[in-house]
Amino acid sequence: MAGRPREFDRTEALQKAMLLFWERGYEGTSIGDLSEALAIGKPSLYAAFGNKEDLFLEALQLYEDTYGCFSQADLDDAPTAQAAFVTTLRRNAACQLNAGAPPGCFIVLSATVGTPQNADVRAHLTRRRQATRDRLAARLARGIADGDVPDTADPQAVATFYATVINGLAIEARDGAGQAELDRIVTAALAAWDSLVGQ
């Protein structure tokens, strides 16, 4: 009923895999790289995580659960839509840089282009990015319902603008921007609030 116990910590290994995928992207990270960095033989890797795509998706989930730049609670708990966006974008800027981790959001960077055979991985990440935008739009709709956002505002348009800034932040971070620079970008984006919601 119980065979030889595995000799590595699965969670630790997954975290190292996440960091490697984060730094090099899906196609830039080979199974050989992972086997070496995790100090785990390839058969053990496959037994524990399935194939490369399975491992990547699990690493993505771990990223969202730990380093993830997005918090639904930030949106829900804020009293107004504007306050929710301030908190969400401030957190996002802060989450682009982490000591001991690669700069820039995993979800934005790890697979934007690549070979046709990996199109499903890219589509998965596209859906994650669109989910972020949709949540922003939903919070704006709630703001209109709550009365703290003018009902002339276009939730989709405003959400898409801020989602674009969030995507751009990841590239700025990967290009070497410091925390102060990222924070200034968010400050600038937030300064547009009144003109965006038509207040």
Add this chain to the structure above:
Amino acid sequence: MAGRPREFDRTEALQKAMLLFWERGYEGTSIGDLSEALAIGKPSLYAAFGNKEDLFLEALQLYEDTYGCFSQADLDDAPTAQAAFVTTLRRNAACQLNAGAPPGCFIVLSATVGTPQNADVRAHLTRRRQATRDRLAARLARGIADGDVPDTADPQAVATFYATVINGLAIEARDGAGQAELDRIVTAALAAWDSLVGQ
């Protein structure tokens, strides 16, 4: 002094290579893919363009010269910094989508992450992105000198914000955004102008 003439149009071949690198990125495009898509044997490819990196850099140059989203003249010829930014960002949104070409800016998308051995290609593209930001900052500085931008404005901060939007636009386009959506994002970013320059 002259041997067998080459049987393909070098410019045509380079354009096809550009389109493939644009769609799949540097590492997502193999020499075999290029040889097939261009209908050119690999030895002819190497003889005409050097190695993969040389070909990519030449394709990048062709992109900037043809599909490139950025025009120095747009910045120079506008009477005010604000007008220059309106034109530059409108053109950028329009350049994200081209019939018969992949969506999203080549320079932003084709190599943001990857293997360590291709770090120099990524660094090259990072420098191109920073060049865009620096030109935006220079135009703002001119606006201050010309008197059409308040001298309290921070050219670097404003330029970095708009550069971030430009980077984000490429990802939105690759994710499937339509022209109207991209235009709305630019409209939103431009609406922030007054609050950004402290007017």
Add this chain to the structure above:
DNA sequence: TGCAATCTATACCGATCAGTATAAAATCCT
């Protein structure tokens, strides 16, 4: 102790990677 079950290391699979050696084919010049 023996057996079923599980993990490990080694070595391998066919396919593909970037790049090239070789030799035939096609041109210009003399």
Add this chain to the structure above:
DNA sequence: AGGATTTTATACTGATCGGTATAGATTGCA
């Protein structure tokens, strides 16, 4: 025609890709 020069197609290089077959090692249970 002959020779120099360049491009072509074919076939190959060693390395690496994602993934696996095989067999030995380690466990719990009977």
